Amino acid sequence: AQSVTQLDSQVPVFEEAPVELRCNYSSSVSVYLFWYVQYPNQGLQLLLKYLSGSTLVKGINGFEAEFNKSQTSFHLRKPSVHISDTAEYFCAVSGRGAGGTSYGKLTFGQGTILTVHP
Amino acid sequence: EADIYQTPRYLVIGTGKKITLECSQTMGHDKMYWYQQDPGMELHLIHYSYGVNSTEKGDLSSESTVSRIRTEHFPLTLESARPSHTSQYLCASSGRTANSPLHFGNGTRLTVT
Numbered sequence: 001a002q003s004v005t006q007l008d009s010q011v012p013v014f015e016e017a018p019v020e021l022r023c024n025y026s027s028s029v030s031v032y033l034f035w036y037v038q039y040p041n042q043g044l045q046l047l048l049k050y051l052s053g054s055t056l057v058k059g060i061n062g063f064e065a066e067f068n069k070s071q072t073s074f075h076l077r078k079p080s081v082h083i084s085d086t087a088e089y090f091c092a093v094s095g096r097g098a099g100g101t102s103y104g105k106l107t108f109g110q111g112t113i114l115t116v117h118p
Numbered sequence: 119e120a121d122i123y124q125t126p127r128y129l130v131i132g133t134g135k136k137i138t139l140e141c142s143q144t145m146g147h148d149k150m151y152w153y154q155q156d157p158g159m160e161l162h163l164i165h166y167s168y169g170v171n172s173t174e175k176g177d178l179s180s181e182s183t184v185s186r187i188r189t190e191h192f193p194l195t196l197e198s199a200r201p202s203h204t205s206q207y208l209c210a211s212s213g214r215t216a217n218s219p220l221h222f223g224n225g226t227r228l229t230v231t
Contacts, residue, residue, distance in 0.1 A: 004160070009158070034219070036220075036222075041224070041225075042224050042225075043122075043124075043208055043210075043222030043223050043224045043225050044161075044208065044210075044220070044222040045222070046219040046220070049219060090160070090161065105151075105163060105166060105176075105177075106161075106163070106220065107177075108153075108160040108161040108162075109160055110158070110159060110160045111158070111159075111160065
């Protein structure tokens with residue numbers, strides 16, 4: 001079983017400031033890690049994913065995240081945010097199955113609402 | 119561009135009514151999912167399917183049922199809606215491989231009065 005904790009329910013920042021959204025997970029098996037973004041009245045859209053290899057992964061819209069196995073974290077960062085980044089962000093984890101197959105049963109965190117002020 | 123479609127987007131219905139939330143995808147994905155999302159809460163998996171005639175209950179117990187008669191279609195049904203069913207329901211699909219992300223529909227916001 002897996003669990004995900006997003007440490008901040010809301011993060012207000014000013015435009016062009018850097019931002020970090022924190023995510024910690026627990027799992028008894030190796031995992032795949034994801035960040036999704038949800039704009040108002042829409043479904044979730046994949047920002048980036050970590051499957052294997054380099055621990056720093058880059059996604060869309062200038063976001064990146066770093067997988068830290070020892071700290072079981074997968075924090076999301078952006079060096080300079082825009083008003084359009086205002087949305088809710090979800091961290092998610094799925095356990096690796098036999099042979100490295102992901103079964104897609106994601107466990108989501110509670111979400112972090114990022115509000116970018118002008 | 120959405121390749122997974124949910125209808126209706128919004129539904130307000132009285133207690134005791136039977137409802138079906140529609141979900142269709144055009145990507146040929148084998149895996150499909152229904153998540154329930156309440157404000158300020160994480161998404162909870164309520165149903166999933168790995169292919170035609172395959173359905174399983176998710177991590178969160180739900181009074182709803184699903185069917186998967188065709189690959190592209192994964193409807194969710196509530197036989198008798200109650201106010202406790204008020205929530206947003208998100209449908210998703212994914213391919214078979216490990217690096218295949220979930221594609222989400224825009225959701226159905228259900229209100230039961």
